[in-house]
Amino acid sequence: MGDLGPDLCRTLRKACRVTPQTVSPPARLQGHAVAPGRPWPMGASLTGDGVNFAVFSAHAERIELCLFTPDGRKEMARLPITERDGDIWHIQVGGLTVGTVYGFRAHGPYAPEQGHRFNPNKLLLDPYARALEGRLKWSDALMGYKIGSPRGDLSFDTRDSAFAVPKAVVTDPSFTWGNDQAPRTPRSDTLIYEAHVKSLTALHPGVEKGLRGTYLGLCSDPVIEHLLKLGVTAIELLPVHAFIDDRFLVAKGLRNHWGYNTLCFFAPEARYMSQGALWEFQTMVRRFHAAGIEVILDVVYNHTAEGDEWGPTLCYRGLDNASYYRLAGGGRHYVNDTGTGNTLNITHPMVLRMVMDSLRYWVEAAHVDGFRFDLATALGRESHGFDPNGGFFDAIRQDPVLSRVKLIAEPWDIGPGGYQLGAYPHPFHEWNDRFRDGVRRFWKGDAGMTRDLAARLLGSAERFDHSGRAATSSINYVTSHDGFTLEDLVSYTIKRNFANGEDNRDGHHENHSDNLGVEGPTTDPKVLAARALRKRNLLATLMLSQGVPMLLAGDEIGHSQGGNNNAYAQDNETTWLDWSKADSALLAFVQRLSALRKSLTVLRQRRFLHARPRPSDGIPDVIWRRANGTVPHNEDWHDPAFRCLCVELRMAAEGGDPNPEAVFAVFNTGSATTLHLPDTAPGWTLILDTTRPDLPEAGLPAQGFAEAPAHSVLLFRSVTDTPRETAP
Incomplete structure (x- = not known):
């Protein structure tokens, strides 16, 4: 905050003692003009001679702007905001500069049964705050009601909460790009x-100690070099919007590590900064871009950190509870489609505007390349249910800024009709849990999973092939932050989440995992070899499938969380990657898979494959086979003994691509078997065998027959650009 000077401070303090209902704010404050300002842009914006403030509330009776000392500890002034355009309240204060620390207080009815929870004793964060001063200090004073009162949340608390809440800071987002x-x-x-x-x-031993755990550490040379060797083209970051640690976690001595507890949608999380400035985040993006890597943010617009009616009053609840949230029970209670206590009301035009403004801010001011929307079904739920043509989707798809970035939906929530995999409109990608579970079950040896694997290998067309959507609609993954790591997937059959303090009740109960003979860590060489092979098979299946593959950080070096499949509260060695124990052989194998996928266009197609003859050579773009070379019949697909699936792939017939390149992939979860290679090409070269991770880069020639080892993935490439004229 700029130096207000003693005269201005005295004047502001005097203004604080004025009753706003009867006395208008002075036109000027010792040379610092107070003017009506304008209703745009929202939040705090520099005007050249001061700062303009604009905040939304449809139901407040009056709102005050509160100015604080630069450290946020002392409230120096309360200025009544009397100008209102529709539901946007605004004021301009001359002489204020970058660094000004502020908040709001909103007056209005405290009538929870009607959905209103105004309490001017609670300092409120600007929903458009670009930076925060201070961290949340849990206190009963944060609650709008009196804890312990027999009236519960219908009671009214008069304690001032300013000492316990973060304040907004006026910023300048300009950056030399x-x-x-x-x-x-x-x-x-x-x-x-x-x-x-x-x-x-x-x-990470290669990251400077002072930068570890920060945006600047993330974009350091050793990390970027690692990503480039993996062939990574986009890094998707768990939430970096400013968030808070849940009170129940703090009481247990834990922290919200994942960050799915957003307080402010415009401010970067300060715990990942070394100097507390936006330029650190911007520098990270610029360095990733220079390396050809996109930055995608995991964003949480489905709920806020304020929880249900028993939660704190920090921002949205105090400014206009009835507008910001979806309410139930006449207004007193909150719709909880997210499992976190509340659900943002995206159908309200001003709440939708806030979300759109936030997304554009991160693209325009921070140059991010896309977003992964947490519990995205909640964003598309209208009054009649989930609607792929609802307001949220329409707003994004028509937006000239947002429609050109990568958009990824987590296609479910816990609300009615919450599972919507495949129902999202173009150009959304979707996290495909059917891929995750199907591939896990196939390699675990569950009966009858071969038919399901075939669908996953071709981009889950039964879900996504409609309305002009591409084969890249599916985000394929075997593991993600939510669940077992790859190492734990092959090491544990039972989750071990006791460190979370919930008696192991939290986290997924059905993980489709397998310990390969021993539960947890072991030195048994046979078990370790079996686990290593299972990991290679899972990763190979991921990389050979149509769609967009996603790797979980740490899987490539064998990171374990000790069986914790819900490590959201473990900001410690449980989740921190131990680079000193990196599995170099596994890392080399992942690098090889990535390079292989990049070299074969046939594995990275935009169009779905439908087993239609290609105009260029008459050969179908996909041919399924059994190990003996025959095309499976309907009864074969339902045969539980069908455990060796083979598929021949070419460029899609619809695309008209004459590229004769062909691959033949084998997925054998059964015993070793003789393999009949297709005669649709004069010859084949074996370029991948998961039982032989050290296979020569050039591959090995194969003619007519080969062997598919037990529990293996094989990939052959056609050795000629001139396939035979007729299909079998």
């Missing part, structure tokens, strides 16, 4: 790496 260019990697060429800013770097 130089020749920064968004990589704009085609969807078909994308390889996503899901990572946590701190977990990835906290123990």
Whole structure:
């Protein structure tokens, strides 16, 4: 905050003692003009001679702007905001500059049964705050009601909460971007790496100690070099919007590590900063772009950190509870489609505007390349239910800024009709849990999963092939932050979440995992070899499937969370990647898979494959086979003994691509078997065998017959550009 000077401070303090209902604010304050300002842009914006403030509330009776000392500890002034355009309240204060610390107080009815929870004793954060001063200090004073009162949340608390809440800070987002260019990697060429800013770097020996766990550490040379060797084209970051640690976690000595507890949708989380400035985040994006890597943010617009009616009054609840949230029970209670206590009311035009403004801010001011929407069904739920043509989707698809970035939906929530996999409109990608579970079950050896695997290998067309959607609509993954890591997937059959303090009740109960003979860590060489092979098979299946693959950070080096499949509260060695124990052989194998996928266009197609003859050579673009070379019949697909699935792939017939390149992939979850290679090409070269990870880069020639080892993935490439004229 700029130096207000003693005269201005005295004047502001005097203004604080004035009753706003009867006395208008002075036109000028010792040379610092107070003017009506304007209703745009929302939040605090520099005007050249001061700062304009604009905040939304449809039901407040009056709102005050509160100015604080630069450290946020002392409230210096309360200025009544009397100008109102529709439901936007606004004021301009001359002489204020970058660094000004402020908040709001909103007066209005405290009538929870009607959905209103105004309490001017509670300092409120600006929903458009670009930076925060201070961290939340849990206190009963944060509650709008009196804790312990027999009237519960219908009671009214008169304690001032200013000492306990973060304050908004006026910022200048300008940054020297130089020749920064968004990589704009085609969807078909994308390889996503899901990572946590701190977990990835906290123990990295190549990252400077002072930068570990920060945005600047994340974009350091050693991390970027690692990603480039993996072939990563986009890093997807767990939430970096400012969030808070839940009170029940703090009481247990834990923290909200994942960050799905957003307080402010415009401010970067300060715990990942070394100097508390936006330029650190912007520098990270610029460095990733220079390396050809896109930055995708995991965003949480489905709920806020204020919880249900028993939660704190920090921002939205105090400004206009009835507008910001979806309410139930006549208004007293909250719709909880998210499992977190509340659900944002995206159908309200001003709440939708806030979400759109936030998304554009991160694209325009921070140059991010896309978003992954947490519990996205909640964003598309209208009064009649989930609607792929609802307001949220329409707003994004028509937006000239947002329609050109990558958009990824987590296609479910816990509300009615919450599971919507495949129902999202173009150009959304979707996290495909059917891929995750189907591939896990196939390699675990569950009966009858071969038919399901075939669908996953071709981009889950039964879900996504409609309305002009592309084969890249599916985000394929075997593991994500939510659940077992790859190492734990092959090491545990039972989750071990006791460290979370919930008696192991939290987290997924059905993980489709397998310990391969021993539960947890072991030194048994046979078990370790079996686990290593299972990991290679899972990863190979991921990389050979149509769609967009996503790797979980740490899977490539064998990171374990000790069986914790819900490590959201573990900001410690449980989630921090231990680079000193990296599995170099597994890392080399993942690098090889990535390079292989990149070299074969047939594995990265935009169009779905439908087993239709190609105009160029008459051969179908996909041919399913059994190990003996025959095409499976309907009864074969339902045969539980059908455990060796083979598929021959070419460029899609609909695309008209004459490229004769062909691959023949084998997925054998059964015993070793003789393999009949297709005669649709004069010869084949074996270029991948998961039982032989050290196979020569050039591959091995194969003619007519080969062997598919037990529990293996094989990939052959046609050795000639001139396939035979007729299909079998």
